[in-house]
Amino acid sequence: MNVIAVFAIGRPRVACAAIPLAVMLLACSLEVQAQALSGQSIESRLDTLMRVVDEQQRQIHALERQLTSLEMNQRGRGAPGYGAPGDASVAAQPGADGLPIPLQLAQVSPGAPAPGDATGTATGVPVTPSVPGGSDNGTIGQTQKASEPVRTQAEEAVVQREHAPLFDHKLTLDWGLSDTYYDRRQLQLSGFLALDAIFLGNLNLGQTKSHQVMADLDTRYGITERMSIDIDVPYLYRSSNFIVGGAGGAANTLSDATVNSHALGDVNFGVYYQFIKETSDIPDIVGSLRIKAPTGTSPFGIKVQQASDDNTNLVAPNKLPTGTGFWNITAGVSALKTYDPVVLFGSVSYTYNIGRSFADISSVVGQTQPATVKLGNIIQIGGGVALAFSDKDSASVSYTMAFEPQTKVKSPGGTNSGVPGSETTAAVLNFGLNHVVNKHLTINGAVSLGLTPDAPNFVVGVRFPYTF
Numbered sequence: 001m002n003v004i005a006v007f008a009i010g011r012p013r014v015a016c017a018a019i020p021l022a023v024m025l026l027a028c029s030l031e032v033q034a035q036a037l038s039g040q041s042i043e044s045r046l047d048t049l050m051r052v053v054d055e056q057q058r059q060i061h062a063l064e065r066q067l068t069s070l071e072m073n074q075r076g077r078g079a080p081g082y083g084a085p086g087d088a089s090v091a092a093q094p095g096a097d098g099l100p101i102p103l104q105l106a107q108v109s110p111g112a113p114a115p116g117d118a119t120g121t122a123t124g125v126p127v128t129p130s131v132p133g134g135s136d137n138g139t140i141g142q143t144q145k146a147s148e149p150v151r152t153q154a155e156e157a158v159v160q161r162e163h164a165p166l167f168d169h170k171l172t173l174d175w176g177l178s179d180t181y182y183d184r185r186q187l188q189l190s191g192f193l194a195l196d197a198i199f200l201g202n203l204n205l206g207q208t209k210s211h212q213v214m215a216d217l218d219t220r221y222g223i224t225e226r227m228s229i230d231i232d233v234p235y236l237y238r239s240s241n242f243i244v245g246g247a248g249g250a251a252n253t254l255s256d257a258t259v260n261s262h263a264l265g266d267v268n269f270g271v272y273y274q275f276i277k278e279t280s281d282i283p284d285i286v287g288s289l290r291i292k293a294p295t296g297t298s299p300f301g302i303k304v305q306q307a308s309d310d311n312t313n314l315v316a317p318n319k320l321p322t323g324t325g326f327w328n329i330t331a332g333v334s335a336l337k338t339y340d341p342v343v344l345f346g347s348v349s350y351t352y353n354i355g356r357s358f359a360d361i362s363s364v365v366g367q368t369q370p371a372t373v374k375l376g377n378i379i380q381i382g383g384g385v386a387l388a389f390s391d392k393d394s395a396s397v398s399y400t401m402a403f404e405p406q407t408k409v410k411s412p413g414g415t416n417s418g419v420p421g422s423e424t425t426a427a428v429l430n431f432g433l434n435h436v437v438n439k440h441l442t443i444n445g446a447v448s449l450g451l452t453p454d455a456p457n458f459v460v461g462v463r464f465p466y467t468f
Contacts, residue, residue: 171468174218178461182210210240214265226274234265236296236322242307244314257307261297261320268292270330283337288349290330294356296323300373301360317363326375327354345398346383353377361409370412376405376423384430392436401427426455441466 185207216234223229243256270290278284299321307316332349355374362369384398407422428448435443441464448459 170222172220172465173468174220174463174465175216176218176461176463177215178213178459180212180214180456180459182208182212183457184208184210206245207243208240209243210238213237216265228272229270230272231267231269233267235262236265237262238320238322240316240320242314242316255308255311255314257314257316259316259318259320261322263297263322265296266292266323267295278336278338283335283344285333285335288330288332288334290332292324292328292330294323294325294327296325297321298323298325298358300325300358302363303365304363305365324353324375325358326356326373328352328375329354332380341388343386343388343394343396344383345386347381349380351378351380355408372410374408374410374416376407378402378404386432386434394434396430396432396434398430398432399427400430401425424454425452427451428455428459440468 214234214236216232218230218232220228220230237260239258239260241256241258243254245254268290270288272286272288274284274286276282276285297319302317302319302321304315304317306312307314328351330349330351332347334345334347336343336345353375355372357370357372359370360368361371361373380400380402382398382400384396386394386396388394402425404424404426406418408416409419410416428450430446430448432444432446434445437443444463444465446459446461446463448456450456450458
């Protein structure tokens with residue numbers, strides 16, 4: 001026992017005695033190195049120092065590469081501190097394949113800082129790392145998901161505008177302003193045919209110029225990561241200028257009248273469901289169901305009257321409609337595929353217009369004509385391409401065509417009869433430009449050009465979707 005105590009007490013003494021010895025050896029070593037350097041010239045010393053610095057820089061770069069690789073591996077597996085919950089006990093739960101149970105990674109737009117970090121990562125690695133081909137690694141585990149392409153902010157703006165709402169966003173307020181312009185000319189005949197060959201009366205060329213300015217607020221809310229609902233409330237201001245010749249009996253004299261109206265438009269609401277999430281091989285497919293209510297001013301029963309007492313040729317309605325007057329249901333499906341930096345999209349929809357009875361559909365003053373009206377059901381198809389030329393800017397071009405068959409009218413006790421000239425085919429060419437201001441606000445501009453007489457001449461609009 002005494003021997004052990006002596007050794008136990010002696011060890012610290014030996015260690016303490018070794019400290020001065022180590023200091024002396026270190027001092028001797030430094031003295032030897034100093035003497036070696038003192039025997040070299042200044043140029044040799046500089047060369048030696050430069051070699052040492054170069055070697056240290058190579059070691060630093062190698063360590064940075066290893067750190068970057070480690071960070072990407074940790075983020076791909078949802079490690080704490082890289083977009084996943086920081087509870088190590090949750091992250092360590094093994095799945096059936098021996099790997100951690102997959103965690104939902106935070107969806108962060110490229111270039112944006114990681115959650116809880118105002119400056120992002122030190123190495124500039126995105127929070128959601130990407131792999132060649134534009135798709136991320138996804139989560140790893142028993143319920144591993146197919147890899148989804150990582151979209152830039154500009155591409156996400158295209159998705160929200162042309163395809164469907166962004167399901168990972170809870171609430172979006174999308175305010176828009178648009179101007180639709182129509183310019184229509186038609187030949188007006190006032191008289192009768194004599195002997196089935198000679199027209200007796202007045203021939204006038206009528207022209208109608210119309211602006212329809214609409215401001216609407218579309219409120220969207222994501223219920224789940226696959227389902228979203230929205231409601232769109234429009235308010236319309238309409239101004240139409242009616243021009244006709246033959247005033248005072250002179251064929252070369254023109255007269256005109258302007259009618260203005262403003263009121264609430266047709267409110268519509270819908271639901272979107274994402275059937276298939278986009279992968280490297282499969283496009284994103286979303287179905288939608290929308291219902292439109294006849295909250296706007298109906299066009300039926302509006303009387304057309306003489307605009308001026310001294311001009312019987314010029315007639316105009318006493319007000320302008322701001323709605324269709326019908327309930328309708330629209331079912332559609334859209335597809336979108338990202339080939340960074342190109343985005344392809346297309347859609348098809350079918351609108352069923354519900355027939356409705358009106359107490360008066362006549363436009364003649366002093367005349368009442370009740371009837372049941374059934375608008376033709378509309379088939380619409382469209383498609384286009386968008387190009388993201390930066391992380392925040394993109395441009396798109398698309399084509400849309402809608403077919404509407406003839407409108408049917410049924411008088412009380414009568415049978416359905418078609419309205420001549422009510423069958424329409426409207427086709428437009430759309431050009432869009434999107435700019436992402438920040439992670440909340442996007443600016444979308446669009447110009448549409450009518451390609452058929454049934455389409456508007458042009459539509460100019462801008463939208464400001466703000467996501468919370």
